[in-house]
Amino acid sequence: MSRDSSPGPGSGPDLTEAMVDGTPDRASDGASEALLEALPEAMSAEAALAELSVLRERVLQADRQRRPLWLRGAGSKDFLGEPPGGDLLDLTRLRGVVSYEPTELVVTARGGTSLDAVQALLARHGQMLAFEPPAFGPRSTIGGVVAAGLSGPRRMASGSVRDFVLGAALMPASGELLYFGGQVMKNVAGYDVSRLLTGSMGILGVITEVSLKVLPVPAAQASLRMPVPGSRIIRLLNEWGGQPLPISATAWSPPAHGLGGTDEPGVLTVRLSGARAAVEHAAARIGESFAADGAVRLDAAEADRYWADVRDHRDPFFATDEPLWRLSLPSTASLTDLPDLGDGRQFVEWGGALRWLRTAADASIVRAAAQHLGGTAMLFRGGWRTGGQAGRSTSFGIFHPLAPVNMRLHRNLKQALDPHGIFNPGRMYRGL
8 A cells, every 4th residue: 555645444454565565675775774784773574573463463452352551662751741551562672773865864763763773873874853852761762752742952943853754654443554654755645644643642553663854964063151131031032033043952041049030140052053154153243242241152062961951851950849841932922921920930942932931830820821922831740740739730631721623633533543542541631
């Protein structure tokens, strides 16, 4: 069958046909073969077929018995979403890069492939996953990266994980192996289900394979750090956003004490990426503008460590027992536009559009404030899920509530792919 569309009920190929038509053959595409054989997670076509058969039997059995399954990769994002439940289905055994041709700027990997293995392979050829996916722990998997739908600091310049998903293979409750999308950017056949899987938290089925667009590593990068008060930070970031600066990431941390919305300085770090001449020109321009404030340029190793710490929440701001909220807001919303949040403190990324908020305020207050500004609020970590009462509101879940029409679409899609609700029930929204 075509990889560009999903089959109708009962029309999907059996696993043997799917493997012959897809996974094994693509592993032997010319120059890719030598690259793939060198991977520590290399998996033969026969082994992959056997593991797919095991997964299929587990899925079919659970569907017959109406027993929920907890779809889990390495567990690095167990904290994300509503608490998981059901019989554990380990997805890390279906692993290995299926195809990679550097000149085509696309890599295809099975869902259980570790993120580290993929990134190491790309790095050897001067390429990267431009959405800079967070790992939050060792052996984070590619399937988990897509299912969680999280992007790192470079998202403001390069786009989100959804923008880089070209295709995917999904095993729904029927046990069929459905292929969506492909390995090219222009793909107009059928529904774009592969991107719909991004951020689905595993509620639609087992993501067995993903094709991702990759990009070359920038020719040059520079990171600068300078003190900037909270009363100025949002205006500054938006001014920079309107200028031809090669900014690939920004991160502003509030002062150690206080809300950060005053003239007390926080610390802004900005990363520039692109052609060497453009990066050096922009670095000199920004450095000169903030020379009197003590702007410094980080060395490459220090910069890499810092952005990795921001990406994976190892920065000191995130070392807290307070509930941590992830707010998506208009980039122009000032720090003081979030009222009634007590001693809430904000860490600002993505040119002002992403706010990490630490506050013990009730969920209803946080969500109302974000919605008033045209944004959304997700309880990312902590709160009642870790035994505390802070942030608790029995009428609110982890993710920002959906509009009724959007929730109806979610339910219809869930019904089509998982009619008995066996995959990660309630992990995204209660009752879904």
